[in-house]
Amino acid sequence: MILYFSATGNIQYAVQQIAKATGDTIVSIRNHIEDEHPRFHLKDHENFGIVMPTYFQGLPAFVQDFLKMMKLTMDGTDHYAYSVATCGMSDGNFGSQAVKAMKNSGLALDSTLCIRMVDNWNPHFDMTDRSYIEQAEQRTETDIEKVCAQIAAKEKGIFLPDHFGHDKEEELAKAYEQSRKTENFTVNESCIGCGMCARQCPVHAIGIKHKSPEWIKEQCILCLGCVHKCPKNAIAYTENTIGHGQYTNPNIKTIK
Known part of the structure; x- marks a missing residue:
């Protein structure tokens, strides 16, 4: 297994x-x-x-x-x-x-x-x-x-x-907790409301409201699946991801 x-x-x-x-x-x-x-x-x-x-x-x-x-x-x-x-x-x-x-x-x-x-x-x-x-x-x-x-x-x-x-291990653990706040995510006008982000979120942190994603939990697990899977690259995790493109493994078509 x-x-x-x-x-x-x-x-x-x-x-x-x-x-x-x-x-x-x-x-x-x-x-x-x-x-x-x-x-x-x-x-x-x-x-x-x-x-x-x-x-x-x-x-x-x-x-x-x-x-x-x-x-x-x-x-x-x-x-x-x-x-x-x-x-x-x-x-x-x-x-x-x-x-x-x-x-x-x-x-x-x-x-x-x-x-x-x-x-x-x-x-x-x-x-x-x-x-x-x-x-x-x-x-x-x-x-x-x-x-x-x-x-x-x-x-x-x-x-x-x-x-x-x-000490460094604890510092990084605290940084992860701080970083996984969903307030760090934004969506731009290129979003087409397809719902891909909500469907793929493993902890159901995203809902769709008025054909647009809305983060309905204060924290997620920070896998960035929503960022990389969005067909229009409309989702950003902080401004640092803007312009940095997306990557999903080319050998995998459906995430399970």
Whole structure:
């Protein structure tokens, strides 16, 4: 079983390749993200993987909460468990945070791995830079091939060391909480009222009023799916995203 979360298709594409290499089933936490106690069951000898994006240099807070609340039952004891961080530049403290979040599940992680992908955090990265995109996509294929081989071989090892200490980790966690306020989103006049943003929002933070998106929750998870999936590029997350284009994984047509 591979649990994953994808907003723009990067993680979904990586998970599909891992599943091809291992034969494992794929489960999107989009369908369970608001469950009070999400429940999953592992068959005897079944692998367990979590493949998630890196937000603010770590495992996203909503994923940490999800894993801590998750109820995992198992047949037998022979289960290879791993986490895969997907990131553009740095995995930060993702590895240790994943290990901690999994402690309550009764299944300790055997390995922590990383796949570098296109970083579409477009407040900082320019998605109109084709040279960067092409280089990052090539690097992704190399990393996916390596990680698939490691998982298929059930390689063990905590391969993601922390990049900073506890104080910096707390600082970044606070920055994430501040940044995920939906007041930071705006929509311009090119919006056609198609409702794509509301349909794809995993936490239902967007409603449609008078054929225009309206953020109906004070916070979202800051996946930026609404920004990148908008067919008219009408949604901005702060003024820093304006002019920085959009990026969704070209191998994925429908986000699940």
